[in-house]
Amino acid sequence: QPEPLEEVVVADAPPAAATASPTAAAAAASEPRSLGRSLRPVPACSTRNCRFPARHLGNCEPRLIQIEGRSSKEVKELAGAIRTLSGGDDDCYSESASFDPRCTHLICVDLVRSEKTLAALAAGRWLLRKEWLTCSAEVGGWLPEAPFELFEEGEEATRPFGKDGASTLWMGAPRMRRIEREGAGNVPRSLVGWTYVLSLDERLKPNARRLRSIIRAGGGRVWEEEALPHQEDCSNVLVVLPKEILAGAEERDGNPLRRSALERGVACVPPEYLIERLTQCAPRGVAAFRA
Numbered sequence: 001q002p003e004p005l006e007e008v009v010v011a012d013a014p015p016a017a018a019t020a021s022p023t024a025a026a027a028a029a030s031e032p033r034s035l036g037r038s039l040r041p042v043p044a045c046s047t048r049n050c051r052f053p054a055r056h057l058g059n060c061e062p063r064l065i066q067i068e069g070r071s072s073k074e075v076k077e078l079a080g081a082i083r084t085l086s087g088g089d090d091d092c093y094s095e096s097a098s099f100d101p102r103c104t105h106l107i108c109v110d111l112v113r114s115e116k117t118l119a120a121l122a123a124g125r126w127l128l129r130k131e132w133l134t135c136s137a138e139v140g141g142w143l144p145e146a147p148f149e150l151f152e153e154g155e156e157a158t159r160p161f162g163k164d165g166a167s168t169l170w171m172g173a174p175r176m177r178r179i180e181r182e183g184a185g186n187v188p189r190s191l192v193g194w195t196y197v198l199s200l201d202e203r204l205k206p207n208a209r210r211l212r213s214i215i216r217a218g219g220g221r222v223w224e225e226e227a228l229p230h231q232e233d234c235s236n237v238l239v240v241l242p243k244e245i246l247a248g249a250e251e252r253d254g255n256p257l258r259r260s261a262l263e264r265g266v267a268c269v270p271p272e273y274l275i276e277r278l279t280q281c282a283p284r285g286v287a288a289f290r291a
Contacts, residue, residue, distance in 0.1 A: 041141025049089055051104050058186065064102045066094050068116050069109030069130075078107060078130060081137040099123075099213050107133060108150055111169065113161050113275075115210040121278050122218030123188045124181025127174040151175045155281045170281040177278070190278060191218030195237045197266075199257060200226050203242035206271055211240060214274065226257060234266045238286065243270040 043054040050056075051063035065082050069075045079093055086092035094100040099119035106120040109130050120127055132148035152171035161167040180189050196215050198208040206214070212222045223229055229237060239261045246258075246268060253259065261268050269289040276283045 037135075037138075039135070039139070039143045039147065041136070041139055042144050044142070049086060049092055061104060061186070062102070063092055063104050064094055064100060065092060065105045065107060066096070066100060066103045066116055066120070067107045067109060068112050068114060069107070070112070071109065074109055074130075078109070078133050081133045085133075085136055085140075085142060098210075099217060101217065105132075105145070111150075111159060111161065113167060115206065115213055118206075118275065118278060119214045119217035121174060121177055122190045122214050124177040124179075124190065126178060149175055149178075161279065167275075167279075169279045172281060173279055188217060188219040191215055191220030191274070193220075193236060195221045195223055195229060196274075197223045197226070197228060197237060197239045197257070197261075199239070199241045199245070201242050201245065203244050204240070204271065205242070211271060211274070214278075218278070228257075228260050228264060228266060234264055237266050238273075239266055239268040240271055240274070241268050243272070246270055 044050070045052050045054050045056060045060060047060040049062045050060040052058075052060060063086070067075050067078055069078075079095065082093045083090065094103065097116075099116045101123075103116075103120060103123070103125055105126040105128055106116060107128055107130055108117065111117070117127070126145050127150040128145055128148045129150060132143060132145060135148070136143045150171065151174055155170075155172070157171040158168040159171060161169040177190055181187065191214075196211075198204070198211055200208050204211070215222050223237075228234060228239070239257060241255070241258060245255050258268055260266075267286050267290045269286060273284075273286065273289040
């Protein structure tokens, strides 16, 4: 099973807005199931395993589904539903614990602050409740995704994204990132425009490998060395360091990467800057994290 980066919180039932009444919350919890009964499968594209409906515009793209969940039994059942719906096509499902760059849909059985969740968010892919699969299986075909999207309206609609309650996910983020990708011609845009230099310090959380996956999923560029690029203009470069290095003056000044960044006027930020950029309605800018 996938290993959480830092924090896990179960998100089995569809959420209600933070200000919703108990009645509204109950209605929201039953919505995906009731919607599933009233919806019909989407006419499929004639190309094998294409995720788009019939007569779509643009290039075909194979459907590849990943699941984020802590219960191996439930994940196995949902994986079985995927294989049934795809006609036994094993290429439609990836059981990898890491984010697969080909992923088009992430099923969020649990709302987990993991590489898969953050990378799918960065990539602008569908983040869906498990009912999309269970209801599709009941009707014998792929139902439209939008009614099952992990989404709530309103700038204040947030949910805990970690067991300590310190992290939150703005519930408009999944839809905003998806629409952003679709508007750019099915290309991720969330982290475009920056080159990220990642520290290899073991205290970096998420670690460099996971951050590399998240950044690339969002269209960002990762510098492959633990050193600043040789280019003269580094105005679009960010150095990502552990918060411990940024917080302690003595260690901060003694870190070669941090010292090099200071000499060349390059901003250093903790991983939380990237995570906030992906998960919040009004993320803070580089200046708020810069050290």
